[in-house]
Amino acid sequence: MRLRALLDTDALGLRLLGGEDELDRTVRGVMTTDLRDPSRYLSGGELVLTGLAWRRDAADAEPFVRILATAGVAALAAGEAELGAIPDDIVEACARHRLPLFAVNESVAFATVTEHVVRQVSGERAGDLAAVVDRHRRLMTSGPAGGGPDVVLDLLGTDLDLRAWVLSPAGRAIAGSSAAGPELPAAVCARLAAEHLAATRTGRRGPHRVTIEGGGAKRLDEGRRPGDGPGGTTYSLFPIRSAGRGATPASRDVRETVLSDWLLAVEADASDWPEERLDLLQGVTQLIAVERDRRDAARTVRRRLAQEVLELVQTGAAPAEIAARLRVAAPVLLPGLGAAPHWQVIVAKVEWDGGDIEGGPVAQSLLEEILVDPLSAGPEPSDRIAVAHNGDEAIALVPLPAVPDEHDGQETGLHADALLDSVRDPLTAGLADDGRLTLGVSAAVHSAEGLRGALEEARHARRVAAARTGRVCAAGHQELASHVLLLPFVPDDVRRAFTARLLDPLRDYDRKHRAELIPTLEAFLDCDGSWTRCASRLHLHVNTLRYRVGRIEQLTNRDLSRLEDKLDFFLALRMS
Secondary structure (H helix, E strand, O other): OEHHHHHOOHHHOEEEEEOHHHOOOEOOEEEEOOOOOOHHHOOOOEEEEEOOOOOOOHHHHHHHHHHHHHHOOOEEEEEOOOOOOOOHHHHHHHHHOOOOEEEEOOOOOHHHHHHHHHHHHHHHHHHHHHHHHHHHHHHHHHOOOOOOHHHHHHHHHHHHOOOEEEEOOOOOEEEEOHHHOOOOOHHHHHHHHHHHHHHHHOOOOOOEEEEEEOOEEEEOOOOOOOOOOOOOEEEEEEEEOOOOOOOOHHHOOHHHOOOOOEEEEEOOOHHHOOHHHHHHHHHHHHHHHHHHHHHHHHOHHHHHHHHHHHHHHHOOOOHHHHHHHHHHHHHHHOOOOOOOOEEEEEEEEEEEOOOOOOHHHHHHHHHHHHOOOOOOOOOOOOOOOEEEEEOOEEEEEEEEOOOOOOOOOOOOOOOHHHHHHOOHHHHHHHHOOOEEEEEEEOOOEOOHHHHHHHHHHHHHHHHHHHOOOOOEEEEEHHHOOHHHHOOOOOOHHHHHHHHHHHHHHHHHHHHHHOOOHHHHHHHHHHOOOOHHHHHHHHOOOHHHHHHHHHHHHHHHOOOOOOHHHHHHHHHHHHHO
């Protein structure tokens, strides 16, 4: 706002004592001080309010006014409550330094002046920012991306002093303004996402307000005000709905989008914001939604590759044809990879009680988010994720860098429980009491021949997860013991995949080192684990036998002193 506007406001009761030629100066803020040297708190453009308590005699006026002028303040407003008329030495000092001077009537509180200036400045900044946001939107919709969500959030930080972040429904921080300071802790992100999803599922109108305290999050939507109770940080949560889904949110079932929409978290209580500012934030969410759709479009190639491989695997195509398609996919999913990767299959399914909601697209979008490292920042760390959907299930084809054959029994790839650890709370809130997510993870396979078995293994693991209680459940290949695989409903491909995973490390070792780990294992089991009898049968020293058995356990991550592991090896050898 301009200084001239202050004089036009009768409620402020300001009188101009000097600086008529400087009334077109811009006021960018307001500060109240009675310090003799307030320079450390000045950044320029302020209207400085003072009660003159710093003035002991006429000599104090010159240094005080010089400090204000050097700092670039817009004007000085002195109160008449303490000394009555403003002393001439202050008027003269302001005239020398060309600093506009106002007298504040004793009947007008400094708080009244401050509130008026802040409200006007904030409103004008919001108007300027709205114009910038509109220009940015036109750039993004008509040409190359204009910098992504971070640029828009930076505008909120610099122009409105709002700290803001874009979060995924699983609680991953996608973007944040440079003015937002330190990144939000992962636990806070997850809690904000959970509260947003819970509020969305109950149909409450946004923005949703939440305060984060030491003990967790508390909703403010139900009458609680930020000042009630212990201190905390208040956030207002705005949904970011995809701009490319066509129908308005009111015409769709919220369950179709609740697990895929981003959200904007602003560190402020929006309950008392004017409509203009709320409209501005709505425009910001629409702008970020355009960028979200752009990023989704970039996943099209990876989704198509996954769909093509999946169709080949399910139709029983020749391994050579599948391998050729994988060679095409590898450079896209793992650019610059020197060796052919291993592959892992993950199957996810989202089911809702009642309603006719297609679960495949929901599970696809959700699985793409789950497979991103929850601690990674930025909107596109998922360039190695290819997810297709088939009916009600989503299927991810995850490439893994090739590892040495002798990996000492260490598990490679993704683990079912680890995938859901950081996202369980937000997703549970989004699923509410009528939705369910189940997920199955296969072991890593080394070639196209193993993909069909990996797919069936992941599906069977998902069925194991579905048999458990809870809204979000997962199971991995480690939970498919061989004695379970003998059940008649288990597909043959799952049995073969399990057998290969258990025995292939030993076969590979025997082939490369001309060792005899497989025959040693068979003899050890036939001798009921007797070291003396087995060593005698193989014509080995007992220490040599112990070395071989130790190597078997190391390569397979099993313990031959355990009955369950002995049974697994026995059945695997019989099925091979």
